[in-house]
Amino acid sequence: MRELERNPRDAAAPEAADTLPPLAVVGAGRAGRSIAAAANLAGVTAELAARDQAVEACRRAQVALLCVPDAAIPDACATIAQAVPPLRFVGHVSGATALDALAAARGRGAEAFSLHPLQTIPDAGADLTGAPCAVSGSGPAALELAERLAERLGMRPFEVPEERRAAYHAAATIASNLLVALEEASTELLGRVGVDDARELLAPLVLRTAANWAERGPDALTGPIARGDTATVERHLAALRESAPELLPLYEALTERATELASRGPEARA
Numbered sequence: 001m002r003e004l005e006r007n008p009r010d011a012a013a014p015e016a017a018d019t020l021p022p023l024a025v026v027g028a029g030r031a032g033r034s035i036a037a038a039a040n041l042a043g044v045t046a047e048l049a050a051r052d053q054a055v056e057a058c059r060r061a062q063v064a065l066l067c068v069p070d071a072a073i074p075d076a077c078a079t080i081a082q083a084v085p086p087l088r089f090v091g092h093v094s095g096a097t098a099l100d101a102l103a104a105a106r107g108r109g110a111e112a113f114s115l116h117p118l119q120t121i122p123d124a125g126a127d128l129t130g131a132p133c134a135v136s137g138s139g140p141a142a143l144e145l146a147e148r149l150a151e152r153l154g155m156r157p158f159e160v161p162e163e164r165r166a167a168y169h170a171a172a173t174i175a176s177n178l179l180v181a182l183e184e185a186s187t188e189l190l191g192r193v194g195v196d197d198a199r200e201l202l203a204p205l206v207l208r209t210a211a212n213w214a215e216r217g218p219d220a221l222t223g224p225i226a227r228g229d230t231a232t233v234e235r236h237l238a239a240l241r242e243s244a245p246e247l248l249p250l251y252e253a254l255t256e257r258a259t260e261l262a263s264r265g266p267e268a269r270a
Helices: 030-041 051-058 070-083 099-107 140-152 162-175 177-192 198-220 230-243 245-263
Strands: 023-026 046-049 063-066 089-092 111-117 132-137 156-159
Touching: 023 030, 023 051, 023 070, 030 046, 046 051, 051 070, 063 070, 063 140, 070 089, 070 099, 089 099, 089 140, 099 111, 111 140, 132 140, 132 162, 140 156, 162 177, 177 198, 177 230, 177 245, 230 245
Parallel strands: 023 046, 023 063, 063 089, 089 111, 132 156
Antiparallel strands: 111 132
């Protein structure tokens, strides 16, 4: 029996060679549009569908990828579950949500997977090429499907254990979303002391620091904490108490973490 004709309850691997089953991307937001565009460029048959068109699109596909907010995944899955079969695989792009959110589709015989690009997607035209991609699957066939789809989209898949998804996503959030919050705090502080174009002025420092960290890890730490210059740190704290007291807890927490990093020897930091 050809793979395309297999029952979705069979735990067979997805299509071999370079082809992938037809894909329905449900959710026309930034992630959905970026993934659908990458799929079409890669030669994957993909249809982008809004929520009210999801069932019809899924009936023309064998793989559905839910690109909806985390809280909406169970309801969206319940909606498209009526398209199983012909749907054989149902996935989502949430970093923190476990596969049990796809229980409605699994109950009808589909296998479940997740595919989370470890990349910021600021708009619908985000380029995912080369981005790492966290994947998981309810079984070997679903995991293989997720890996192959990520690779066809130009990403580099790596597996994250189901029980560690929230911690994985917290790490991603610290590295991306909270970095933006941190830089905005710096920008606002510069503005309060009368410096114009703060983001433009800080951008080279931020980008160079990020590049240094990518190359050197914790050894990229510089500045007063790395030098052990506690007097300068105290002046910072005094200035924040006067100009931006709401930033004191943030500065103190990050200073404590930086001090701990600086206290390690080069071998311990490696």
